[in-house]
Amino acid sequence: MTRIGAAVIGAGVVGLAVARRFARLGLETVIVDGEADFGTWTSARNSEVIHAGIYYPFGSLKAELCVRGKKLLYDYCYARDLPCRQCGKLIFAATPGQGVALDAILAAAEGAGVTDLRRLDAQEVRSLEPLLGCHEALLSPSTGIIDSHAYMQSLLGEAEDCGAQFARQSRVTGLSRRRDGWGVHIDGEAEPAAIASLVVNAAGLTAHLLARQTQGLASGHVPQVRYARGVYFTYSGRAPFSHLVYPVPVPGGLGTHLTLDMAGSARFGPDVEWIDEIDYSVDPARHVGFLAAARLIWPELEPERLVPGYAGIRPKLSGPGEPAADFMVSGPQDHGLPGLVNLFGIESPGLTASLALADLVAEKLGLGWEEDIDASR
């Protein structure tokens, strides 16, 4: 029987950040993923925005880990010449009445430790984005964009350089308790493929399903997870915007916004649609609604240039109409089982928070925090 220090289940951005962290601590680490490559689920289907931490309630994990993760992520990228850009973001009030929403966002952001937001009048907005017609806006200068694939590649590379292994096409179907760790069962095998002293369940959309197959884990420590699909339509051509542009938020999401990628392409979305199964389809008939939402940002947008893009799915711990739930990072002190951490509900800002989440997982397992992300460069 193979014995290892740690099994990290899920090679999305969070699992990779955790694996890198463990490997750098000298733990013999195996990253296990059911797919043929890393980062093919939610980590490949998002907006690639480095969020400032504006919308999350004071004291929440989302607020704390987003603000801390943003700094860690910029430092990580700058130190390694990874593609990212602090392009800034505008949250605009389309009508005078929405100014109240901007007041609330500003107050909440300051409470959560985001102190660099600036209020702009319509003329100041026009000087930054001449095509955006609005009443007023907030500018978030620390918001940015990142090439998430390059970032994940770097995390995996660093983990492997420190001795970690990546087990592809290996779906974990159960975790059994052993005297000296956890049996990791692959593809329904009764015998574990390995015994790991530490296990981190970073299985994203299906983390709750794996948790249900974890021996000894009481059902009260496995939350109900709901799926909220977010669809994008992309703009074919070069968009005349240099900032990310958001309306005031809507229930369940941030509202259909305009984001840019590192290649300068623009996309509109994601919207919010509650679904029961994992289904990434994009219905071309939704063009009408997307065009209407996109024209709030860019009134002259040519309809034929707006084309169906892709979809991502948020693993949500709250349902429609309920207050947004926080991330749930559940370790031994929470559920009582040694050596196990489950991550649930890692929706946005999980990409931004990934390095801070890795620190939190290490802390939950008694491994301590990494003070200097670049200490070993």
Ligand SMILES: Cc1cc2nc3c(=O)[nH]c(=O)nc-3n(C[C@H](O)[C@H](O)[C@H](O)COP(=O)(O)OP(=O)(O)OC[C@H]3O[C@@H](n4cnc5c(N)ncnc54)[C@H](O)[C@@H]3O)c2cc1C
């Ligand atoms: C529409 C949308 C937009 C978003 N935009 C942003 C944004 O702009 N900025 C931001 O910070 N965050 C954003 N997010 C959130 C961010 O994308 C996620 O928080 C992050 O990608 C989650 O990463 P993960 O590693 O937890 O999960 P995933 O990326 O889903 O990875 C989970 C991995 O686990 C593997 N797996 C699952 N089950 C098993 C099993 N049983 N055995 C083995 N492997 C398994 C899967 O194959 C997968 O590779 C967005 C999310 C969505 C849905």
